[in-house]
Amino acid sequence: MQETAEITDKRLLRGARTRGIVLRRAVDLASLEGLDHLSFGRLAGDTGLSKAGIQTLFRTKEALQLATVGFAREMFVDAVVRPAASAPRGLRRLSALLDRWAEYAEAPLFAGGCFWAANLAGFDSKAGPVRDALFRDQREWRETLASELRYAVAAGEIAALDIDLAAFQIDALLSAANTALRTGDDDVVDKVRRIIDGSLTVRG
Amino acid sequence: MQETAEITDKRLLRGARTRGIVLRRAVDLASLEGLDHLSFGRLAGDTGLSKAGIQTLFRTKEALQLATVGFAREMFVDAVVRPAASAPRGLRRLSALLDRWAEYAEAPLFAGGCFWAANLAGFDSKAGPVRDALFRDQREWRETLASELRYAVAAGEIAALDIDLAAFQIDALLSAANTALRTGDDDVVDKVRRIIDGSLTVRG
Numbered sequence: 001m002q003e004t005a006e007i008t009d010k011r012l013l014r015g016a017r018t019r020g021i022v023l024r025r026a027v028d029l030a031s032l033e034g035l036d037h038l039s040f041g042r043l044a045g046d047t048g049l050s051k052a053g054i055q056t057l058f059r060t061k062e063a064l065q066l067a068t069v070g071f072a073r074e075m076f077v078d079a080v081v082r083p084a085a086s087a088p089r090g091l092r093r094l095s096a097l098l099d100r101w102a103e104y105a106e107a108p109l110f111a112g113g114c115f116w117a118a119n120l121a122g123f124d125s126k127a128g129p130v131r132d133a134l135f136r137d138q139r140e141w142r143e144t145l146a147s148e149l150r151y152a153v154a155a156g157e158i159a160a161l162d163i164d165l166a167a168f169q170i171d172a173l174l175s176a177a178n179t180a181l182r183t184g185d186d187d188v189v190d191k192v193r194r195i196i197d198g199s200l201t202v203r204g
Numbered sequence: 205m206q207e208t209a210e211i212t213d214k215r216l217l218r219g220a221r222t223r224g225i226v227l228r229r230a231v232d233l234a235s236l237e238g239l240d241h242l243s244f245g246r247l248a249g250d251t252g253l254s255k256a257g258i259q260t261l262f263r264t265k266e267a268l269q270l271a272t273v274g275f276a277r278e279m280f281v282d283a284v285v286r287p288a289a290s291a292p293r294g295l296r297r298l299s300a301l302l303d304r305w306a307e308y309a310e311a312p313l314f315a316g317g318c319f320w321a322a323n324l325a326g327f328d329s330k331a332g333p334v335r336d337a338l339f340r341d342q343r344e345w346r347e348t349l350a351s352e353l354r355y356a357v358a359a360g361e362i363a364a365l366d367i368d369l370a371a372f373q374i375d376a377l378l379s380a381a382n383t384a385l386r387t388g389d390d391d392v393v394d395k396v397r398r399i400i401d402g403s404l405t406v407r408g
Binding site: 032033034036111112118120121122125126131165169171172173175176177178179180182183188191194199 | 235236238315321322323325376377384386387398399
């Protein structure tokens with residue numbers, strides 16, 4: 001019994017490792033070429049793992065796409081949202097989120113830059129669970145920004161404003177900056193930061 | 205000799221017609237699924253024309269993609285830029301451009317909404333002539349907006365502002381509005397219009 005349990009543990013561990021290797025490559029590919037271009041064959045070729053093994057893990061292309069979106073979301077939260085959580089709530093945390101986002105896009109975390117900028121527009125006409133997952137992430141990110149704006153207004157740090165509209169606007173500017181960054185406009189993130197800071201009236 | 209000329213004319217005419225039919229379908233497809241998903245076979249199936257005939261006209265997939273971008277640009281200019289040119293220059297023409305753009309995205313002119321919003325982010329990591337054409341169009345559109353902003357400032361209609369940054373910002377908001385429209389947010393264009401109008405201080 002114990003031996004069987006050990007074998008099962010080892011199998012699970014190997015499955016989890018394979019999954020991680022495949023998904024790490026998948027998020028890069030999807031940020032460069034879009035989630036539509038993911039395939040078991042391509043990922044097998046890129047990672048050196050067997051196509052049959054990858055297919056057994058994910059079963060369908062849609063399941064692979066959904067797992068890729070989930071993996072990208074975890075990486076984004078680890079790189080942008082979680083580090084900013086150590087800043088005090090309100091304007092300072094919003095500022096920390098924007099600083100981390102700038103690093104995320106400039107470094108970049110994914111080979112092709114922002115994962116959602118690369119995929120949202122391509123999936124906006126394709127109803128289904130992949131589109132739903134991408135837009136759920138976008139709503140969550142806008143709500144993360146809105147939450148700090150709301151706090152900043154309540155604390156008297158900035159003048160009252162239409163919170164949801166301001167979050168929409170910040171997100172729109174970051175997406176456009178990401179695209180411009182990819183084509184060599186290195187100053188664009190600073191420019192966008194100036195627009196955002198300028199749009200928030202700081203209470204004296 | 206005359207008969208030969210007539211045959212050539214008819215052939216050219218037939219070629220031009222076929223080209224128009226294929227490209228009208230191609231811009232819709234590319235707005236829905238992206239330029240990457242264009243293929244001679246798919247277009248033949250959708251239009252009822254022969255695959256060999258379409259291939260003879262365009263030769264390569266890249267040439268087909270470039271012709272599709274050019275066709276989309278002409279349709280955009282006809283639907284948005286040209287009609288607005290009857291408005292007086294400055295703030296009124298800018299307003300006419302934004303009205304026409306709203307119709308362009310809401311009607312929509314292309315089955316999947318804004319052609320550039322659907323394709324720019326997907327091509328931003330793919331160096332080559334297709335990316336260049338898409339980004340040239342984006343620059344031209346931003347410059348169209350910038351030109352009216354510049355005029356409005358010079359004419360004292362609005363307060364001085366960073367023209368290029370303002371054009372970047374308007375374009376970013378329109379792109380984000382296009383994506384939100386596709387997923388059922390029908391009020392988003394009005395919301396974005398309020399942001400833009402609010403950002404331009406009208407001289408009293």
